[in-house]
Amino acid sequence: MITHHCYTTEPWRLCESELDLDVLAQSESLFALSNGHIGWRGNLDEGEPHGLPGCYLGGFHEVHPLPYAEAGYGYPESGQTVVNVTDGKIIRLLVEDEPFDLRYGHLARHERVLDFRTGVLSRTLEWTSPAGCTVRIASRRLVSFVQRAVAAIEYRVEPVGGPVTVALQSELVANEPLPSPADDPRVAAVLDTPLCPEEDFARDTRLRLVHRTGHSGLRVGVAADHLVEGPEDTVRAAESEADVSRLVVTATLRPGSPLRLVKFVAYGWSAQRSLPAIRDQVEGAVAAARSTGWDGLLAQQREHLGHFWQCADVEVDGDATVQQAVRFALFHVLQAAARAERRAVPAKGLTGTGYDGHCFWDTESYVLRVLTHTAPQTVAPILGWRHDTLPAALERAAQLGLSGAAFPWRTITGAECSAYWPAGTAAFHINADIAEAVLRYAAATGDDGFERGQGLELLVQTARLWHGLGHRDADGVFHIDGVTGPDEYSAVARDNLYTNLMARKNLRAAARAALRHPERARELGVGPEETGAWRDAAERIAVHRDETLGVHEQSAGFTRFERWDFEATSPEQYPLMLHFPYFDLYRKQVVKQADLVWAMLTCPEAFTAEEKARNFAYYEPITARDSSLSACGQAVLAAETGHLRLAWDYTWEAALMDLANLEHNTRDGLHIASLAGTWIALVLGFGGMRQYEPGPSDDSADDTSDAEGASDAAGTGGLGFAPRLPDALSRLAFTVLVRGRTLHVEVTEDTARYSLRVGEQLEVVHHGEKFTLTADEPVERPVPPPPRPADPGRPPGREPGSSVPGSDG
């Protein structure tokens, strides 16, 4: 997309210089605005043409039956799907009674700009109607980071040449017809007109609609108010029906005398609150927004983003494309999570309906991995959402005959919605992924209250799951059988190494945390016997190696499977799951996405450097990279093992997933995890940042002053760096937040410079050397030359960048 001729490369903005309807749907995702609570796709103000109209609210969904031709015990019966709520974006324009529609007349100019520092989407255009009237339109739009319920639009229209009579229709529209109803007729029936009207209202410049979903019983209210500035003869009229509420403004405009409309929109929804309560909630929010005013909202937005960029910016000298892409990525990651608060962060954020708006392990393993070190205040509320869903996870575990919590593979509310258990229920690793996010957040922030509260409970209930899920063999080795790791081309396997190592981390962390918070642990029924059993299981967990090949096995026996015949697979047959049956994928050596490689990222202390190098070289040629989650992990391990050029190519791929529409589905929404992966590739890859787990020696029962605990006054946060740049870059600089400190890291070809911008002191590890950094004394260290291993090669046709025009690493 960024390679599309309409787009230009700029460091702080995404700029579209003309409109190409062929890529309209993708552009709606790229230009989506969100604060994590409200999501507005980048639809045109006038509503049409569109790829997919979309307004979403975090957690707002409809339910529908999940069909099975052959049902089984424990299959979820009910699915959940994000709903396109009442559209508050729409401002239609009539020019002398002709509707402004880009598909007709002549478009002399059309530009859109998304500015990552102002958080505003701007649009300017000049259009001549079929009848020959020319107007200039300028609109700006924001979804407020500060006022969670509020979005706003400034719309300005002005004639060119001579006077023109215009009518602006600023609307709230419910139940917009969508271009692609669901395949399943029952699902389509539920989602066709999902909102049942409860109340509509229009008076003066104020509009309001309240609806309720038919099956999930959620109530949504939307209110709008307007400022109108125009010539003296400007006429306003408001009207309302069940599914549309409308302010009509008519005026005769002259060149130099525009009509300006500011629209304040507020959303609210609830499963419990009454119609009057929702009504008052949105009216209150819209009144507050109007009182802040358009300029006030702009200022709040700029200030909020200013703080964010101060702590989060990544400077990439040497590649303007990736420089732009990583800021685009961080902006959208922030948008997905900023005010999500106690709601799920969907895989697509609130930018589209892909994956039905479901949340997966992407949230904890990718998105929170970035935010923990760039916007940590967003993390606890999102983990708080997981904690809120603990009752459902406990119930699910009980249904499955397991102890503790079994969090859902995909969900909006916390109930499992995965209809294919080998890649859903069996992907138990999500529980350890959640635990790791807890652990990471607690270690990076020292948020003791969180750890003692929700954190400990999440760690304990997931540890219980692992302890009950595994079993001991005759030799006492602890096995976890029948699970699916990140690689979805190898389901229901024995001792998936990623799962086992993450379970080990989970078990150890739960035991350590219980020791730090003995009273709270007792409340949760955790005693020394249980923590002892967890530690014991952790220490005896199975780790399979193929001694002949000298590599770890992704799962027991994996390296003895037949190798996928990549040579006979044509480039058009990727992604493989669309062209080959699961049974064939599962029984062969072919990896959809980083799995063992991802384990080497998340559990670095479990592997020696040599093992990492050998493992990476073995798995690289059998990894199809059929998931957008894969490239960033491969980038990190490629960088660590010295394949710097390859790491750079993978970084490109992660960075351009949506900007270049690499998987041809950006129209359905952005790949938020891959966007997060851009930061991961740069900071964990070329910055070599790792958060190390305390070793088993730190697990002893008398270790009450655990260095990794929340009581960690020295403040290492367990962070180490091993920076190394690819040839393409002359400099990489980034900031990470840890334990209240702000650490700035600047890497050039031969030197790394560490400075503490906020905080008194911090222990830092550079390529294995530990030193203490203090406030006013930046430290420079040389960057050792990397090893130069041989390129292991990729499956034919799966070179990184092979589908990325212009990648020149």
Added chain:
Amino acid sequence: MITHHCYTTEPWRLCESELDLDVLAQSESLFALSNGHIGWRGNLDEGEPHGLPGCYLGGFHEVHPLPYAEAGYGYPESGQTVVNVTDGKIIRLLVEDEPFDLRYGHLARHERVLDFRTGVLSRTLEWTSPAGCTVRIASRRLVSFVQRAVAAIEYRVEPVGGPVTVALQSELVANEPLPSPADDPRVAAVLDTPLCPEEDFARDTRLRLVHRTGHSGLRVGVAADHLVEGPEDTVRAAESEADVSRLVVTATLRPGSPLRLVKFVAYGWSAQRSLPAIRDQVEGAVAAARSTGWDGLLAQQREHLGHFWQCADVEVDGDATVQQAVRFALFHVLQAAARAERRAVPAKGLTGTGYDGHCFWDTESYVLRVLTHTAPQTVAPILGWRHDTLPAALERAAQLGLSGAAFPWRTITGAECSAYWPAGTAAFHINADIAEAVLRYAAATGDDGFERGQGLELLVQTARLWHGLGHRDADGVFHIDGVTGPDEYSAVARDNLYTNLMARKNLRAAARAALRHPERARELGVGPEETGAWRDAAERIAVHRDETLGVHEQSAGFTRFERWDFEATSPEQYPLMLHFPYFDLYRKQVVKQADLVWAMLTCPEAFTAEEKARNFAYYEPITARDSSLSACGQAVLAAETGHLRLAWDYTWEAALMDLANLEHNTRDGLHIASLAGTWIALVLGFGGMRQYEPGPSDDSADDTSDAEGASDAAGTGGLGFAPRLPDALSRLAFTVLVRGRTLHVEVTEDTARYSLRVGEQLEVVHHGEKFTLTADEPVERPVPPPPRPADPGRPPGREPGSSVPGSDG
């Protein structure tokens, strides 16, 4: 059911002495009549009350979409379901304008008898209407084995006490309302009124309806003609509408002067033939039946069954229940297959709609195993049906990226209908099961023409599947990964031993058969290189043993899985798949049904006696027996390993599956494979009959005079016996057909007597000793005492007979 007080134990009949509506649905299955082409459930003549009205035609089905909440490559999109076709059984009666309905009035007597030697279902009753009129009714019903398209009913009504005016309505009824529509609304929509009327006709005593299915486009015609005998004032009138064609006979009857109606019904269906062609077909068939007459049909039926019993009867002295049950079983197995000809034999035969009327491996592995030695003329046409579906199997294999043929796990037409691939597509063993049936039939009959024709092609295309499905490891061992064996609680496993041994047999047999028929093999593109590759793969196929435990592994690593916690499983939690998720079943040591044990039955030469004993003892306590296919195989191996009492208990269970309604679903149709299993348990279990595969030495390329080939003049058919009786039996006698000979085997506690009733000579093996039997010289041999191994035990609550009242072995 047989333990229900309404049923009595008789050697040659199933007798019901009174009517209990609580078991009406089950009785409809037990009393079902079929010739394999037409199936009539044992519904009451008057149509109501009913459990499930049912008239089925072999192969006649409707199609419907298969829903998936998450679809995958290669998932079948279209399902097939047996359709209740036009009901030709119905004869309603009005007694003085009150409908005869057993639920009203008073039923003084009601008896039904299914006679296994006459093939006739008889019913006699005496009923007093609510208004006080008493009538006696006697009806008889048959579905002709000789006239494939024909069924017939004789109906007689006579007043008791005084004169009564009656009206008989003999009908053809299409689209009968069914009590249980499908769960899925789309399937229900398709099946609610599956037949679209094309033509209806009624004249004199003749009725006819022609319909067509809405989606599969199959046309079905039904015609009826009647003989009416009654008093002089008897009036007849025929009328017809789209979905009902009716002959009404009214008469005033006096005691001693009955009204008698004989109804001849003929069915025909086709996907291709025109309306006039179908019309003429059924009219011709009904005219032929009328010309044969009721007595003629009775005589034909008796004669056909006489021949069958001469070759198939099993005498069980010492247990009257099992004596009755095995004849009931053989009768229904014959009914399911007799005239199936080039159509599938469904798991339920044509006795109900269970499993949607689909055919599974049951056909080849269970049903044909019996018929090959008792009614071999039925076998080639059924294997011919499989051969007819070869194009679909080749196409399916290609879709899955495989060579050769991949036959469907469940189907009516030959297209895969399994919507859950781990227990469908992955159950590749069905291909070897088909090959084994080919092999068994050719060896037992010497039908050289069949082997050279359809047989060779089936062997070749299945061998190709195995060769392509497996792969060599670095040591040259041939592995088949990612497949599901008979045990559906262990899916997608590596080197399932049953599958591997059966694939080996398949590969070897294909190579041998290609050698015997070189010209035909060349036509199929088979050369020495390919047969060499098959033999080589066969010789190097993986066989996994757990050396510590000293047993074979059901699949690689199976014995290292966690053992299912049987002690914590309550009896109500069986069958386990209704109470536990697949993921948990798959990763633990729990066996749904005989798998390795079944391998020891089908591939006896692959195990030593000691291995069989150890394997049986290991797998017995972890076998849940949650499939009706399991007990008979366990019976056979229990008998072989000396657990004779246990073998007898399992024989009971197989025998009483439907008669005692052990799985509580006999209402959906009979378990034809378990019925076949009764014979398997007796003849292979206590008779110890085995068909041995030629050893690898017989595979050498110069072995052109292969003793097992169709040119086998000595006529062993590879048959051996190792008879041994349980304490419960004083004598077991059975007949097996082999190579045109009729061998009679009679076993008592200490002696086995072999006599050749038809044929000149036959080689027989008795407990390892080979001898030649000649026409007029029966041979007696002593029965060696069995080993007396310790009882390995079963899962708690899963003792055989625990749900079989009255089992006293």
